[in-house]
Amino acid sequence: MTFWQKNLILLSFLLFFWFLCSFGFGILFSEYISFMKIGGFELGFWFSQQGSIYVFIILIFTYSYLVERLEKKEKK
Amino acid sequence: MEAQTLTYIFVGLSFALYIGIAIASRAKSTNDFYVAGKGVNPVANGMATAADWMSAASFLSMAGLIAFLGRDGSVYLMGWTGGYVLLALLLAPYLRKYGKYTVPDFIGERYYSNVARVVAVICLIFISFTYIAGQMRGVGIVFSRFLEVEIEMGVIIGMGIVFIYAVLGGMKGITYTQVAQYCVMIFAYLVPAIFLSIMLTGNPIPQLGFGDKLLNSDIYLIDKLDKTIIDLGFSPYTEYSKSLIDIFCITAALMFGTAGLPHVIVRFFTVPNMQAARRSAGYALVFIAILYTTAPAVASFARLNFIDSVQNTSYEDAPDWFKNWENIGLISWMDKNQDGKMQYSSGSPFVENRPVFSDERGSLGERLLENEANTSSSNEVYLDRDIIVLANPEIANLPIWVIALVAAGGLAAALSTAAGLLLVISSSISHDLMKQTFMPQITEKKELLYARLAAGITILLAGLLGIFPPAFVAQVVAFAFGLAASTLFPVLFMGIFSKKTTKEAAIGGMLTGLVFTFSYIVFFKFISPGLNNSDYWFLGISPEGIGVVGMILNFLVMLLVTKFSKSPPESVINLVETIRRP
Structure with a gap:
């Protein structure tokens, strides 16, 4: 596989989580997961007002770390 | 000392700081003026991006908006942060690798066409102008409320300050002033939030206090809030009241729009390389998240506090802040x-x-x-829901220096965003229209002069829009996102991820997105506002969320036209391969 193909797979994988935590847990399946609670928050509510933002940050730094490793290999 | 005097001192000191920084880091070349010499540290750039991003509306209005929209307010929280994932993963590193000065620059060269470049400039100017008018108005409002000068005078003072540091310093000047403005802004936002959180829940971290039990009680704050407002006849705080498809589309329009906003993208041109661009987007989101995760907490505290101190209280016992804001008329x-x-x-x-x-x-x-x-x-x-953030220090009985701090924070938020917008407008005029399209023979020195002139004229126009706000300004700011999502985002994305997309496809796609989104919004907002409800909307999607449909149309047009047009020249395919290479 070329560097670019590996990069595309990595991107699709991370964007899946991006979609799942915001549009999925925060909006579409929010009702189905709201029986679970974090402190006083129903899980769906928490994802839409706090959780998705934390996940976004983790996704960016994860991508940055993994793709830099790929890039180093590519340059060798 | 009086609150008024303290506010003057705080605001005066912060202004002196901004101007001092601008003089120290003034621009000497077009490279400095457009992209700060491409030498900005990723953390500093992250902070500057956060200040650029968080406008007067984020600072002053967002918590109030969420307090009254409840769960529906989530669209802003997710929409205005999720776009950074798209930026960091899909656009920023490649555009930085490309390495020129502006967003239309990339579109013009990738799509080997000055027509595409000019169409991109038109989209950019429309998006940025609707946005900047709102900022100047925000500056005017803070001045008039806290310093008791007329709104017009406030706008003129604000214009003067931005003029000094944007025209003198260019991108280099505004980057380092934005770092200072971020610090002022975030400190001013957090102090009242922390006090409120301690007051209600005993937890000093607002993000946790939001999900915690009320002080000396076994009831969760969020349950109490839900119960209280349902009893008063409102819809529940924790459930959506709009339809899911509309919530979905508005969130998506804000996310893709954020990723397509030129004044945000251009910030990632200022860092040394593509790795730094990615990390810088991560830092930017961290700095933004500090405010954006505090806002919903502040919203719930404020809503509960407000009801507690007002409901069934006799007017004679109403708290002072109630009467103060009543005197101002809000x-x-x-x-x-x-x-x-x-x-x-x-x-x-x-x-x-x-x-x-x-x-x-x-x-x-x-x-x-x-x-x-x-x-x-x-x-x-x-x-008036805009007063939530401004009134918080008084509601929480905080010392008067906190009130002065919040005023300085609001001004920092408005000025930093205005300066960032100003720069993308002026550089797209001096660089894309003049140097690249109509007057290619001008020298760098001349170009720098034109860039400064364009910045000066843009400030004047923005100031006029702030003093004489056209009635539609407030309504269209949110639509800047729909337009960015339906015009610039798809073209930038395809420019990087597809080698085959042709110039005809890009021009057709941008125009389709622009015309469709623009006419849908204009029809429901201005031509037939009476029909503006879900019975008449396309698939139940409101004008706020229609940018997503425009974006899909844009993509479809690009794919279709690419099939029927002559493939791009070899040099463009090489360009795409170069920007993909690490």
């Missing part, structure tokens, strides 16, 4: 049942949208209204 009380107590519930207290005060006072000292009472609701209290 709170009002109409004693419909003549019991001397304030009743707050769902529905508008009067038939009109805003209170109209007579000059007289009632027997309890309240300001009398000339509005016609709304008999279908028992609500007696009007509250």
Whole structure:
């Protein structure tokens, strides 16, 4: 596989989580997961007002770390 | 010392700081002026991006908006942060690798066409101007409320400050002033939030206090809030009231729009390389998240606090802040049942949208209204939601220096965003229109002069829009996102991820997105506002969310036209391969 193909797979994988935590847990399946609670928050509510933002940050730094490793290999 | 004097000192000191930084880091070349010499540290750039991003609306209005929209406010929280994932993963590193000065620059070269470049400039100017007018207005409002000068005078002072540091310093100047502005802004936002959180839940971290139990009680704050507002006839705080498809589309339009906003993208041109661009987007989101995760907490504290201190309280015992804001005209009380107590519930207290005060006072000292009472609701209290953040320090009984700090923070938020927008407008004029399209023979020195001139003229126009705001400004700011999502985002994305997309496809795609989104919004907002409800919307999608449909159309047009047009020249395919290479 070329560097670019590996990069595309990595991107699709991370964007899946991006979609799942915001549009999925925060909006579409929010009702189905709201029986679970974090402190006083129903899980769906928490994802839409706090959780998705934390996940976004983790996704960016994860991508940055993994793709830099790929890039180093590519340059060798 | 009086609050007024303290506010003057805080605001004066912060302005002196911004100007000092601008003089120290003034631009000497077009490279400095457009992209700060491409030498900005990723953390500093992250901070500057956060200040650039968080406007007067984020700082002053967002918590208030969420307090009253409840769960529906999530669209702003997710929409205005999720776009950074798209930026960091899909656009910023490649555009940085490309390495030129502006967003239309990339579009013009990737799509080997000056027509594409000019169409991109038109989209950019439309998006940025609707946005900047709102900022100048925000500057005017903060000045007039806290320093008691006229809104017009406030706008002129704000214009003067931005003029000094944007025209002198260019991108280099505004980057380092934005770092300072971020610090002022975030400190001003967090101090009242932390105090409120301790006051209500005993937890000093607002993000945790939001999900914690109330002080000396076994009830969760969020459950209490839900119960309280349902009892008053509002819809529950934790459930969506709009349809899911609309929530979905608005969130998506804001996310893709964020990723396509030129003044945000251009910030990633200032860092040394593509790795730094990615990390910088991560830092930017961290700095943004500090405010954006605090905002919903502040919203719930404020909503609960407001109801607690107002509901069924007799007007004579109303807290001072209530009467202060009533004097300014952003709170009002109409004693419909003549019991001397304030009743707050769902529905508008009067038939009109805003209170109209007579000059007289009632027997309890309240300001009398000339509005016609709304008999279908028992609500007696009007509250302008924009005051939530400004009133918080008073509601929480905080010392007066906190009030002064919040004023300086609001100004920092408005000025930093205005300066960032100003720069993308002026550089797209001096660089894309003049140097690259119409006057390619001008020297760098001349180009720099034109860039400064364009910045000066843009400030004047923005100031005029702030002083004489056209009625539609407030309504269209949110649509800047729809337009960015339906025009610039798809073209930038395809420019990087597809080698085959042709110039005809890009021009056709941008124009389709622009015309479709623009006409849908104009039709429902201005031509037939009476039809602006879900019965008439396309698939139940409101004008706020229609940018997503425009974006999909843009992609479809690009794919289709690419099939039927001559493939791009070899040099463009090489360009795409170069920007993909690490």
